[in-house]
Every structure is written in structure tokens, then in C-alpha cells.
Amino acid sequence: xxxxxxxVRADNVHKSFGSLEVLxxxxxxxxxxxxxxxxxxxxxxxxxFLRCINHLEKINAGRIFVDGDLVGYRQRGDKLHxxxxxxxxxxxxxxxxxxxxxxxxxxxxxxxxxxxxxCKVKREPKAEVRDRANALLERxxxxxxxxxxxxxxxxxxxxxxxIARALAMRPKLMLFDxxxxxxxxxxxxxxxxxxxxxxxxxxxxxxxxxxxxxxxEVGDKLIFMDGGVVVEQGAPRExxxxxxxxxxxxxxxxxx
Amino acid sequence: MSDQTTSERARPxxxxxxxxxxxxxxxxxxxxAVLAAMFLHLLLTNDNFRWSFIFLEYQxxxxxxxFTEPVLQGLRGTILLTITAMAIGIGLGVILAVMRLSxxxxxxxxxxxxxxxxxxxxxxxxxILFGNLNILWSRIGFGLPFDKQIGQLFGIDNFNxxxxxxxxxxxxxxxxxxMLALGLSEAAYMAEIVRAGLQSVDxxxxxxxxxxxxSRFQVLRRIVLPQAMRVIVPPTGNETIxxxxxTSLVAYVPVTGELWFQLQQVSAxxxxxxxxxxxxxxWYLILCTILMIGQYFLERHYGKGYGAVGKAKQRLxxxxxxxxxxxxxxxxxx
Numbered sequence: 001x002x003x004x005x006x007x008v009r010a011d012n013v014h015k016s017f018g019s020l021e022v023l024x025x026x027x028x029x030x031x032x033x034x035x036x037x038x039x040x041x042x043x044x045x046x047x048x049f050l051r052c053i054n055h056l057e058k059i060n061a062g063r064i065f066v067d068g069d070l071v072g073y074r075q076r077g078d079k080l081h082x083x084x085x086x087x088x089x090x091x092x093x094x095x096x097x098x099x100x101x102x103x104x105x106x107x108x109x110x111x112x113x114x115x116x117x118x119c120k121v122k123r124e125p126k127a128e129v130r131d132r133a134n135a136l137l138e139r140x141x142x143x144x145x146x147x148x149x150x151x152x153x154x155x156x157x158x159x160x161x162x163i164a165r166a167l168a169m170r171p172k173l174m175l176f177d178x179x180x181x182x183x184x185x186x187x188x189x190x191x192x193x194x195x196x197x198x199x200x201x202x203x204x205x206x207x208x209x210x211x212x213x214x215x216x217e218v219g220d221k222l223i224f225m226d227g228g229v230v231v232e233q234g235a236p237r238e239x240x241x242x243x244x245x246x247x248x249x250x251x252x253x254x255x256x
Numbered sequence: 257m258s259d260q261t262t263s264e265r266a267r268p269x270x271x272x273x274x275x276x277x278x279x280x281x282x283x284x285x286x287x288x289a290v291l292a293a294m295f296l297h298l299l300l301t302n303d304n305f306r307w308s309f310i311f312l313e314y315q316x317x318x319x320x321x322x323f324t325e326p327v328l329q330g331l332r333g334t335i336l337l338t339i340t341a342m343a344i345g346i347g348l349g350v351i352l353a354v355m356r357l358s359x360x361x362x363x364x365x366x367x368x369x370x371x372x373x374x375x376x377x378x379x380x381x382x383x384i385l386f387g388n389l390n391i392l393w394s395r396i397g398f399g400l401p402f403d404k405q406i407g408q409l410f411g412i413d414n415f416n417x418x419x420x421x422x423x424x425x426x427x428x429x430x431x432x433x434x435m436l437a438l439g440l441s442e443a444a445y446m447a448e449i450v451r452a453g454l455q456s457v458d459x460x461x462x463x464x465x466x467x468x469x470x471s472r473f474q475v476l477r478r479i480v481l482p483q484a485m486r487v488i489v490p491p492t493g494n495e496t497i498x499x500x501x502x503t504s505l506v507a508y509v510p511v512t513g514e515l516w517f518q519l520q521q522v523s524a525x526x527x528x529x530x531x532x533x534x535x536x537x538x539w540y541l542i543l544c545t546i547l548m549i550g551q552y553f554l555e556r557h558y559g560k561g562y563g564a565v566g567k568a569k570q571r572l573x574x575x576x577x578x579x580x581x582x583x584x585x586x587x588x589x590x
Binding site (some may be wrong): 054056099101105107108109120122149209 | 273458460461463464465466467468469470471472474478479482503558562581
């Protein structure tokens with residue numbers, strides 16, 4: 001068991017797809033209320049690591065804890081037991097995830113998208129959920145669009161709906177998988193603003209991103225990944241201004 | 257709308273141009289009109305069609321052959337058979353498709369073998385086969401398999417592990433045999449259609465739903481199937497229309513309460529062949545037309561959130577908002 005003052009703890013996480021080793025021993029601690037930004041070139045395993053945290057990918061070795069609970073397994077003595085699908089689903093309820101391609105449900109209106117999980121998974125009363133969903137959509141600036149279908153929204157609007165949808169489950173941790181990479185440059189700002197607001201409200205967040213500005217301004221912690229390992233980590237301003245590692249320096253000089 | 261800063265200028269006179277002429281269009285219309293008139297001439301002037309036999313009076317003091325009581329009963333039977341066979345087909349088809357996509361190898365191979373068999377077996381033969389199953393078994397029972405053999409193993413004679421049995425002739429007579437033959441065969445086709453539909457839904461949808469904590473069943477029921485329906489409905493409409501016509505095959509089971517069987521009976525009694533065929537054709541045309549209308553509305557329902565109509569409407573609304581009011585009718589046509 002881990003310290004309760006850790007929201008996420010990864011110990012020596014390994015993951016391979018067949019013979020391809022994608023994660024080669026990741027260690028990470030994120031404290032409650034912290035915003036951790038993950039930088040790195042494509043193929044460095046950052047998205048895979050994020051997906052391991054809510055067990056969308058099964059890890060091959062190591063341990064991941066979220067809020068003190070082992071993800072995907074139960075430890076009995078010195079044996080690990082796989083959790084049933086039901087138990088994994090329960091763990092995921094408290095972990096919100098936002099995808100690069102939004103993945104809104106296209107056959108439901110914006111409001112229905114946000115209400116779906118609280119109503120069907122947590123079985124909360126509909127009226128209550130509707131109020132909360134409306135408030136959340138108001139908060140991400142889409143109070144007017146509740147009746148629209150995702151196909152009628154811009155990319156930035158869709159991503160903000162996706163954030164509201166994840167928040168409707170009242171998660172204790174939010175995972176962002178390159179939330180602005182599929183957006184027009186003009187629309188990136190509106191999504192980052194919503195995320196900034198979330199961070200100020202004290203949400204624990206892990207953000208895989210290429211937005212150096214966001215990492216510097218909002219992040220409490222920055223990790224730089226390459227080739228399946230954490231090359232460098234620390235306070236964002238320091239890492240960005242004064243990278244210690246050759247690889248980090250090369251990457252930052254290209255994206256800055 | 258990039259140069260909004262320039263002041264608005266007076267609108268010049270609207271363009272009034274002479275449209276391009278299309279003389280060949282008029283020629284083709286004339287040709288088609290003549291052909292249509294020739295076709296009508298064929299239909300109306302040949303007495304051998306015997307339209308009054310079909311519509312008005314097929315025997316002294318009786319209604320037209322399309323509307324006589326046995327034929328109408330046959331029509332009801334055909335509709336009922338279509339509905340029940342399609343219900344079996346769709347229900348079993350969904351189950352088979354889910355089995356086929358399951359990571360469990362046994363489930364997926366069972367589904368594969370099922371589809372292989374029933375797609376390869378001709379419906380007509382299946383129908384007759386099901387009608388004659390009582391040749392193989394006189395009783396159909398449910399219970400412990402190999403009960404007698406197991407009994408003998410332990411030295412008990414006539415050990416009976418059946419808890420429910422029914423005479424095969426009672427169960428498989430006519431209608432039920434036809435329904436099973438058509439329904440089971442349809443399930444194989446539906447399984448493939450549903451599988452295509454399920455696979456057409458983006459993987460990201462499942463991921464997003466699972467990440468929200470939804471169970472596998474909830475994901476299927478709430479997220480994947482409704483989206484797959486958009487792909488599933490059009491070919492299912494096809495299948496239903498084909499099924500209406502394939503019900504005529506069960507006349508050879510034989511199922512007596514069925515449209516084609518009844519019309520053939522009329523033909524056998526009166527020795528009038530062609531008008532009876534036309535009468536059958538007209539009934540099948542009517543049934544299928546109704547189904548096509550139904551399909552249109554179903555497609556519209558499952559097309560929610562997709563397609564040009566919704567998007568165009570939204571765009572129009574956006575433009576209106578931008579311009580601060582309703583815009584003229586002309587823009588709506590675009």
C-alpha cells in the first residue's frame with residue numbers, strides 16, 4: 001500500500017506489444033492537486049503510459065496505484081489476481097479521460113453525452129444529473145449548445161464537451177491524451193483555458209501534450225519521456241529553461 | 257467574410273442570363289412517353305389479363321381473386337411469417353454476431369459454423385426439410401442427452417431423462433416448420449450484417465465508453481449498437497423485403513395459410529393461370545412498398561447526428577446568428 005498523499009504512483013512500469021517494448025520502467029508520483037505534464041517525441045510511449053493508468057492497456061510488469069488502489073489487480077499475499085471487468089469498470093469511474101480525437105458519442109446530443117455515464121453507470125437520479133450536466137457545460141462555455149449533436153460542433157467545442165463528460169462522473173483524477181493535437185491552432189486556446197480553470201480548482205491532472213506554454217504556466221511537474229523511459233523530470237520552468245539531458249535539449253529546441 | 261472593415265456597397269442588378277438549352281432532354285422525354293404509352297396499351301387492351309377477374313369478380317357473385325377470403329387469409333399468414341421469421345433472424349443474428357466477435361474461440365467458431373451451414377443451405381430445401389423432420393423423429397423431447405445409453409451403463413433399462421416432450425408432427429406441422437426454416441436461415445445472413453455494423457463503429461467509441469466505467473454490455477447496448485444501426489438498417493430492409501418474397505417458398509413445406517399457396521389453389525380450381533400470377537405479383541408489390549416506406553423512417557431515426565440534413569440546418573442557423581436575424585428563403589435552397 002502507498003501513502004494516501006499520492007494520487008498516482010507508478011513503480012517500474014513495463015509494457016510491450018508483442019516483441020516491441022514500449023515502456024521500459026516508468027516511475028512516477030503525482031500528488032493530489034498536482035498537474036503533471038508529459039512531454040516527448042511521438043513513439044516515446046507517453047500515450048501508452050497514460051492508457052495504462054486506467055487499465056485501457058494491461059501492463060506487463062511493475063505496479064500502478066491510483067489513490068492507493070492497485071490498478072487492474074488485487075494483491076493477495078504474494079500473488080496477483082486479475083480484477084473482474086466489473087471491478088476494473090468501477091476503478092475507471094473515478095478516473096476521467098480525454099482523448100485526442102474527442103470520441104464523443106455522435107448519436108447523442110451534447111447534453112446526453114454528458115449525462116450518459118452518471119445516469120447509466122452510477123444510476124444517479126436524472127434530474128440531478130441534468131442540472132449538473134448543464135452547469136458543467138455552462139462552465140466550459142457551451143451552455144447554448146446542449147441540444148446540438150457533436151457533428152455540428154467545432155473541434156474545440158467537441159473537446160470541451162468531452163471534458164465536461166469526463167467531469168460529470170466527479171473523477172478524482174483526469175487524464176488528458178494530447179487534447180489539443182487534433183485542433184486548429186485557433187481553437188487550442190479555448191480548450192487550454194478550460195484545463196487551466198480545472199487546474200486552479202485543484203483537480204489532479206496528467207496531461208500528455210505538446211503545448212510547452214501550457215506546461216510551463218500550469219504544470220506543477222514535468223516529465224520528459226523518450227524511448228520508453230523518463231529521461232528527465234522536475235519543475236516545468238526549470239526543465240524547459242535549463243534542460244539537463246542532451247535528448248531533452250534537442251527536443252525542446254525543435255518545439256520551442 | 258474577411259474584409260468586414262470595408263463599407264457596404266450598393267448591390268448591383270441581379271444576374272439575368274439565358275439558361276443553357278438541353279434539346280436532347282426533350283427528345284428522351286418524348287421517347288419515354290411513347291414507350292410508356294405502348295406498355296399501357298399492352299396491359300389494357302389484352303383481354304387475357306382479365307383485370308376484372310383480379311380486382312372485381314372472379315366467379316359469379318364473388319369478389320376479385322385478390323380479395324377473396326382464403327387469399328386474404330394467406331396474405332395475413334405471409335405477413336405473420338415475415339414478421340416472426342425476421343424476428344428470429346434479427347435476434348439470433350445479433351447474438352451470433354456478438355459471439356463471432358467474442359475473444360472466446362469456442363463461441364466464435366460455433367457462430368462461424370452456424371453461418372457457414374445456413375448460408376450454404378438453399379432456403380427451399382431447408383423449408384421442405386423442416387417440414388419433413390418428423391420422418392426422422394416422431395417425438396421431440398428436452399432432457400438429458402444419451403439418457404438411455406447412460407441408463408444401460410448403470411444397468412437400468414429404459415432410463416428416461418426427458419422432462420418435456422411433444423409429438424414432432426404437432427410441432428413441425430406447416431407454419432412452425434416454415435418459420436423455423438426461414439428464421440434460422442435468415443439469422444445467418446443477419447449475423448454477417450450485424451457483424452459488419454459492429455465493426456464499422458470506431459474503436460475510440462468503445463474506449464471512451466469503457467473509460468467512463470461502462471460495462472461491456474452497456475457499451476454494446478448504449479454506444480456501439482445504436483451507431484451500428486446506421487449500417488445495419490439498410491441491408492436489413494433488403495433482407496426483410498427478400499423475406500416477404502421468400503415466404504412463398506414455404507408453400508412447399510407445405511404451409512397452407514400463405515399467400516402463394518392460396519393463389520395457386522385458385523389457379524388449380526379455375527384453370528386460370530396468368531391473372532393469378534399477376535394478382536400475386538400485385539400483393540407482393542404492395543407489401544414491399546409499405547416496407548420501403550418504413551425503412552425510410554427507420555433510417556432517418558438512426559441517422560440522428562449524422563448526415564447532410566442536420567449539418568446543413570445547423571450551418572444555416574449559425575449564418576443567421578452571424579447576420580443577426582432570419583435570412584431570405586433563397587439561401588435555404590443551397
